[in-house]
Amino acid sequence: MNPPETAAATSTQVAEAPAVPNHYLNHSKGFLSWALTLDHKRIGLMYLVGVLGCFALGGIFALLVRTELWAPGDTIAGMFASPGSSPQEVYNMWFTVHGAVMVFLVIIPGVPAALGNFVLPIMLGAKDVAFPRLNLGSFYLWVIGALFFVYTLFNGGVDGGWTFYTPYSASQATNVIPALLGVFILGFSSIFTGMNFVVTIHKLRPPGMTWFRMPLFLWGSYATALIQVLATPVLGITLLLLIMEKTLHVGIFSPEYGGDPVLYQHFFWFYSHPAVYIMILPAMGIVSELISVHSHKRPFGYQFIAYSSIAIAVFGFLVWGHHMFTSTQSPAMNAIFSAITFSVSIPSAIKVFNWLATMWGGSIRLTVPMLYGLAFIFLFSIGGLTGLYLGTLSTDIHFHDTYFVVAHFHYVMMGSALIGMFGGVHHWWPKMVGRHYNGTLARISWALIFVGFNVTFFTQFLLGSQGMPRRYYDYLPRYEIYHKISTVGSYMMAAGFLIMAFYLLQSIFGGRKSPANPWGANTLEWHCTSPPPHDNFATAPAIEDCYDYSGIDYDAKIGGYTSRANP
Amino acid sequence: MSEHESHGDGHHAHHPHQAHHWDSMRQQFEAGKLGMWLFLATEVLLFGGLFCAYFIYRANYPELYEYGHHALDKVWGAINTVVLLVSSLTMALAVRASQVGNRKQLQAMLAITFLCGCGFMGIKAVEYKAKIDHGYLPGKLFNYAKTIEHEHEGHAHDGDHHDDHHGDGVAHAEGVFGAPAVSVVAPLEQTAQAQPAAPPSGLSASASRVAGDHAEHGHEDGDHGGHDGYLPVDGRPPNIHIFFSIYFMMTGLHGIHVLIGMAVIAWLLVVCRDGRFGPSYFTPVEIGGLYWHLVDLIWIFLFPLLYLI
Numbered sequence: 001m002n003p004p005e006t007a008a009a010t011s012t013q014v015a016e017a018p019a020v021p022n023h024y025l026n027h028s029k030g031f032l033s034w035a036l037t038l039d040h041k042r043i044g045l046m047y048l049v050g051v052l053g054c055f056a057l058g059g060i061f062a063l064l065v066r067t068e069l070w071a072p073g074d075t076i077a078g079m080f081a082s083p084g085s086s087p088q089e090v091y092n093m094w095f096t097v098h099g100a101v102m103v104f105l106v107i108i109p110g111v112p113a114a115l116g117n118f119v120l121p122i123m124l125g126a127k128d129v130a131f132p133r134l135n136l137g138s139f140y141l142w143v144i145g146a147l148f149f150v151y152t153l154f155n156g157g158v159d160g161g162w163t164f165y166t167p168y169s170a171s172q173a174t175n176v177i178p179a180l181l182g183v184f185i186l187g188f189s190s191i192f193t194g195m196n197f198v199v200t201i202h203k204l205r206p207p208g209m210t211w212f213r214m215p216l217f218l219w220g221s222y223a224t225a226l227i228q229v230l231a232t233p234v235l236g237i238t239l240l241l242l243i244m245e246k247t248l249h250v251g252i253f254s255p256e257y258g259g260d261p262v263l264y265q266h267f268f269w270f271y272s273h274p275a276v277y278i279m280i281l282p283a284m285g286i287v288s289e290l291i292s293v294h295s296h297k298r299p300f301g302y303q304f305i306a307y308s309s310i311a312i313a314v315f316g317f318l319v320w321g322h323h324m325f326t327s328t329q330s331p332a333m334n335a336i337f338s339a340i341t342f343s344v345s346i347p348s349a350i351k352v353f354n355w356l357a358t359m360w361g362g363s364i365r366l367t368v369p370m371l372y373g374l375a376f377i378f379l380f381s382i383g384g385l386t387g388l389y390l391g392t393l394s395t396d397i398h399f400h401d402t403y404f405v406v407a408h409f410h411y412v413m414m415g416s417a418l419i420g421m422f423g424g425v426h427h428w429w430p431k432m433v434g435r436h437y438n439g440t441l442a443r444i445s446w447a448l449i450f451v452g453f454n455v456t457f458f459t460q461f462l463l464g465s466q467g468m469p470r471r472y473y474d475y476l477p478r479y480e481i482y483h484k485i486s487t488v489g490s491y492m493m494a495a496g497f498l499i500m501a502f503y504l505l506q507s508i509f510g511g512r513k514s515p516a517n518p519w520g521a522n523t524l525e526w527h528c529t530s531p532p533p534h535d536n537f538a539t540a541p542a543i544e545d546c547y548d549y550s551g552i553d554y555d556a557k558i559g560g561y562t563s564r565a566n567p
Numbered sequence: 568m569s570e571h572e573s574h575g576d577g578h579h580a581h582h583p584h585q586a587h588h589w590d591s592m593r594q595q596f597e598a599g600k601l602g603m604w605l606f607l608a609t610e611v612l613l614f615g616g617l618f619c620a621y622f623i624y625r626a627n628y629p630e631l632y633e634y635g636h637h638a639l640d641k642v643w644g645a646i647n648t649v650v651l652l653v654s655s656l657t658m659a660l661a662v663r664a665s666q667v668g669n670r671k672q673l674q675a676m677l678a679i680t681f682l683c684g685c686g687f688m689g690i691k692a693v694e695y696k697a698k699i700d701h702g703y704l705p706g707k708l709f710n711y712a713k714t715i716e717h718e719h720e721g722h723a724h725d726g727d728h729h730d731d732h733h734g735d736g737v738a739h740a741e742g743v744f745g746a747p748a749v750s751v752v753a754p755l756e757q758t759a760q761a762q763p764a765a766p767p768s769g770l771s772a773s774a775s776r777v778a779g780d781h782a783e784h785g786h787e788d789g790d791h792g793g794h795d796g797y798l799p800v801d802g803r804p805p806n807i808h809i810f811f812s813i814y815f816m817m818t819g820l821h822g823i824h825v826l827i828g829m830a831v832i833a834w835l836l837v838v839c840r841d842g843r844f845g846p847s848y849f850t851p852v853e854i855g856g857l858y859w860h861l862v863d864l865i866w867i868f869l870f871p872l873l874y875l876i
């Protein structure tokens with residue numbers, strides 16, 4: 001914008017010339033240079049590897065669950081049952097591990113800790129996050145938490161569902177304590193990431209990066225970080241109380257010992273509803289970037305999108321009671337929670353309409369990240385609207401604890417949060433590893449995932465509305481056809497993700513080198529080389545309007561975009 | 568925003584404690600402080616869950632607190648409150664000393680704060696010891712046998728002025744067998760079973776009244792009898808273990824935080840010897856102090872809620 005500043009921007013873009021450019025991946029070598037790194041980019045990359053690994057683990061359990069449900073009665077669970085356990089118990093363990101791994105190890109850390117760590121400081125124009133050591137500590141806490149889960153896996157698994165509802169979790173369920181400790185530790189990992197991001201955004205914005213010049217991903221991450229800091233401690237104390245209940249029978253959550261199981265539900269959802277927004281808000285931030293960059297057009301209603309992130313974060317704290325509509329909550333409370341739940345749809349809809357308006361009249365390119373962005377809008381609309389069915393008191397009585405909830409939840413958690421995350425992975429992959437993935441394979445994979453997802457989960461809306469309860473090992477013959485369709489869909493998704501694993505790995509070794517700016521974006525990370533240099537910026541970057549695409553032109557020679565000001 | 572006012576001087580000689588990604592010591596200090604405030608918010612929320620449990624159970628079962636708090640020693644609690652308040656003062660003085668670079672005073676104040684922490688934990692240990700001796704423990708560890716035993720002993724060889732009262736109590740405890748249950752809480756069969764020594768869980772209204780009288784009595788003459796700290800057998804709410812669960816979880820989590828705070832102070836005592844703290848760098852002392860004040864503040868709420876009301 002200001003001529004003197006554009007001159008400074010040039011200096012951030014020079015590193016293209018040397019034969020072996022120095023970047024964060026080859027800056028230092030050896031195991032310890034990674035294990036003890038304080039570089040937010042390396043920590044983000046390690047998180048990404050861990051998160052994707054856990055995604056594969058959780059996915060395997062999802063496939064086991066779907067395969068078991070292929071037919072009524074015992075399908076495969078019996079094969080995994082040890083002499084002391086029944087196939088039903090094995091099945092209970094499968095869906096519990098699937099849920100707990102996907103929620104606590106994959107989706108919650110997925111966007112903030114993996115992609116956020118990599119992208120957020122560069123987008124902001126900072127050299128690192130505010131507290132790099134805390135950042136590394138957060139990663140190791142994540143690893144320890146994951147090890148607790150692995151421990152339970154090798155000791156007969158954990159059952160009772162990812163929500164750990166009392167009284168079951170306090171009395172009979174197996175291996176609950178190591179799993180709860182794992183979640184407790186993961187909670188602290190999440191808190192530290194959140195603290196880091198809040199302080200980074202407050203204190204490390206370079207001169208010129210005002211709040212309303214921040215890219216929308218940063219607004220989404222900021223709102224997420226606030227929830228991480230303010231909601232996670234409540235989960236922490238809830239889990240500690242549950243551990244106490246289980247070991248000492250303190251009499252707080254379990255009626256057997258004088259406690260109140262609905263109190264547990266209140267405590268749990270006071271965290272876990274906002275946690276849904278920990279999962280979805282950063283994905284919404286990613287989609288705001290994807291839609292704007294790949295439509296080559298300024299986001300429509302920037303301030304509305306930014307404020308709606310904050311509004312969702314605030315409303316998110318006030319709706320937890322919608323999980324207890326059928327658990328003896330008073331009618332007055334039900335009505336209040338129902339009304340506030342509806343109000344969350346306002347900021348959510350603002351975002352959807354703004355994304356659509358952003359695309360209107362833009363020069364849309366159906367790149368792979370854009371395909372994920374479009375899938376997000378489609379799936380999130382279905383997921384969000386079916387949420388209203390569940391927020392409505394009368395219909396929730398019918399849908400509660402059926403596959404309708406499972407389908408809604410997966411449309412939001414997987415169809416939105418994870419699809420958004422994979423959109424971000426595909427968008428920033430060339431930046432992270434400096435290589436392009438195979439576009440054709442990526443499109444095939446996207447199509448399999450998108451179609452497979454709808455085949456799997458749209459069917460479950462039908463199942464649920466006909467009364468199929470969730471978490472059941474067996475079912476009536478009339479549900480069989482839906483279960484079969486749903487299982488086929490899950491195999492399609494599995495094929496899609498296998499292809500994705502293949503082309504992402506292949507790109508690291510044989511992919512085409514990525515130019516600094518392959519998408520024609522204008523946020524700061526695309527002004528760095530691909531991959532970025534060790535400390536991001538040689539000098540403080542000049543802050544321009546990050547959504548001004550007017551000076552960005554395609555250069556066929558390098559296969560990427562250059563800024564007209566610095567060719 | 569104001570944090571970049573000193574951006575221009577970011578490139579001359581860095582302070583040894585300035586990390587590479589900060590422009591100035593001031594920016595780094597403010598970030599550290601903001602981070603600590605956020606962390607304190609998480610601590611408040613962590614305790615918030617326990618306070619929430621406290622108030623919910625207080626609203627549902629007021630008799631638990633009415634009866635149970637007599638087992639807590641107000642005098643030790645009050646002394647501990649004073650100890651922590653003094654330590655907050657010395658911690659504030661330590662922060663001041665670090666800001667002006669007075670190393671001697673900083674060490675003295677940190678040492679006093681640390682000793683106050685030791686004193687607090689020592690007194691807490693004395694209190695816990697008494698609870699353990701009496702069998703007033705959380706959840707399934709709660710044990711009523713010693714109380715009953717004590718009640719009988721008191722009957723046998725304590726002075727005569729107790730006699731009628733104890734006789735009264737025992738009579739009630741036995742009379743309760745046939746008395747209709749007070750409807751405040753449904754008898755918790757399983758809880759009672761888990762504690763074989765416990766008297767039957769049904770109470771009569773008169774029994775709870777006697778319990779109140781007796782407890783006050785017990786406190787007045789707590790010094791010369793062997794029965795200070797013991798609760799009367801009669802009038803025991805059947806789910807009294809919940810009171811002690813809440814007491815131990817709240818004070819226990821607080822105690823862990825005191826220990827963490829003491830570890831931080833000990834670390835500050837070690838590192839401050841090289842004189843690293845002064846007007847341009849005192850962040851660790853400042854944020855350690857913030858943490859210590861929060862620990863004190865939580866106790867200021869715990870003391871009246873558990874001991875006094």
Ligand SMILES: [Cu+2]
Pocket residue numbers: 272273276319320322323
């Ligand atoms: Cu919810």
